[in-house]
Amino acid sequence: MRIEAVDFFYLSMPEVLDIGDGSQDALLVRVQAGPYVGWGECEASPLVSIASFVTPMSHSACKPVRDSVLGQTLDTVADIARICAVVHANSLDLLQMPHTLSGIEIALWDLLGKRFETPVYKLLGAPTAYAKQPYASQLFGDTPHETYTKARRVSADGYRAAKFGWGPYGLGSVAADAEQIAAAREGLGSDGILLVDAGTVWLDDVERALPRLAALRAADTTWLEEPFLSGALSAYAALARQSGSVKMAGGEGCHSEYMAQHMIDYAAIGYVQIDTGRIGGILPAYRVAQYAHARGVTYVNHTFTSALALSASLQPFAGLEHDVICEYPVELKPLALAMTRQRIVPDDDGMVRIPDRPGLGIDIDIDACRRYLVPCEITVRGRVIYATPELSA
Template identity: 50%
Template sequence: MTRIEAIDLFLLQVPDFDPARDPVKDTLLVRARAGQYEGWGEGEAAPFVSLAAFVTPESHSTSRPVGASVLGQPLEGPADIVAITRRVLEDSMNVLQAPHVYSGVEMALWDLLGKKCEEPVYRLLGYDRAFAKQPYVVIPFAATPEETFGRMRQARQAGYRAVKTGWNGFGSGDIAADGAQLAAAREGLGTDARLFLDAARIWGNDPTATNGYGALLDQFSVEWVEEPFEPAALEAYAEFSRYFGRQRIAAGENIHSVAQARHLFDIGGVGVIQIDCGRVGGIGAARDIARYVDRRGGQYVNHTYTSHLALSASLHAYAGLERQDLCEYPMDPSSLSWAICREHLALGADGKVELPDAPGLGIAMDLHAIQEHLLDVEIRVGENILYRTPNLA
């Protein structure tokens, strides 16, 4: 029987990080090993805290280290991953950080299992085939509408037909300025492109502050407004969706359980559920949410701004759901996230993103780039070395 022999955690960081140049400073990569197989995953966010949740000493029966629920477990089929997930949720219930590190671990387990079974992960998840998704890219408002126009035109020329924009001042009071930015974005993209807006929690938990914005969304054919409120403001979401319709609101990137997604959808009336596979607890949780939303006529989309390993994991989770035809697509080749993958999910001739027809997640990692970003970490508690950066080889 194949058992999980090793879970290696690697903390990566960009040397001399400059946030103006680079969207991602650091990350936590996970490598799982069993027999002759290995798999890779990536957790989001606060990688050092996630590492701590994996190796922490046991505290009490619901505060066990995530590692204790994973190492040594059998890994023969999908049911084994489901069993491990259940154990993590129960035994690490009071380790708040657990879902973030387990997201990366669980991705690595699916990747490994896919390689062992010689199947792409989406098939192990119960899908017959993978449907291509239309990518949207993220281009925030620039400093001026003119600049915003220029960036949008550039994106359109590069072949993108869907863009999410916003923040950088959006919603901070001047609705005319917001209108000018949206007008520039729409003009730069063309009338046939899809446009989404990220409000970045600008209205806290006050739905009345959104007065007038419905008309603005209509005027520039903005399909949805993302995170108008704080993630936990279910009451504000519910009120907003009563007036704007549920398909007009997107949220969920901060979610870290299936239950939270259900509450956003059922109670908050959020029609577009955005899930980060590196936060929610992994591919299985994302798949369960996608199916829940899809069956109820909602829209599901990934939230991914990290690597194409995480992107691939995110897409496998809802690959087989034909109606769910969009995906968030990280396109910045300047970053750490780009460097650590040897392969990337490129756009096809039709402008869509397809999963590779390969076992597991289908993304080969770049060990050289990983080594270049690898931090040397050591944690000592009493006389025990709790963690030391493992060898990559």
């Protein structure tokens, strides 16, 4: 088969709020090859990723992503790695490229899964997809009491793990942060898995992070996520040396396999969190999962939009039995819920399972997506190089 078409659809809520909620827009990718269609999703900034697909060439190592994908042969999973290698070589100097490529790569897996009538994780070589323990991802409340109430609620909803992040945490006093952590633990109950996300609040300042460790340890926190920016490897390692039972978690910003390896090799993290919509898709994420596994680091998915993105994020570590915690967004905007015909919901045992269907196992709700479609047009020298295509199955 040849890749005959790659189309991008920018979807958005009518109004995008200035809050840390990544489900307010989405960039959906449709790939056609032979009689098959695959779907994928790129993380963040739809217009910029569209531009990097269609932009005129700057030079031989800075070509539009389109040039390296359209017309390529796609028959086996080996073709996916080959096509991605071509994209990387031809767009080496195009910084946005990995985000654009991610959605395409995911769609290629979905398409081949449909062709071979096989779920993606099996194409990756995993005989079984192990159930994952979802954690409810929440913002800290503005007050400890509000955080306590939120923790009670997710616990009542049946979640055995919860993550609290952003909000006031890390910005005020050490004592105020300690009260927040204690409130989260109290609300969650002593058996719950408590995860804390500092949202890069301390940039790379180890001294500001250190005094927070005692309260995290006292509350039996499993991980402290993103105390620092992704690149601050030595800051992560310095904090990890003193964090005891609280492990460092990070990696969502990684847009290459190398960046994830560096966090594993040099940042002393205990959990590596990878977004398939950023790192270049499912295969690089899978390779990071294998690399982490061999080094005693636990892999966790990062995802915050639709069931399609969630399914893609679960495939790379489906076969790792003991990497059991998974991110599971619980406060999605209507767009993210409406995009797909199926949702992935925890089973009666509270665990999340990958759909046992071909490809990613998720069908796009075309009519619903049309309601959120943002029409765009890019013109260069009077010639239209991108106009939102017709959205059809």
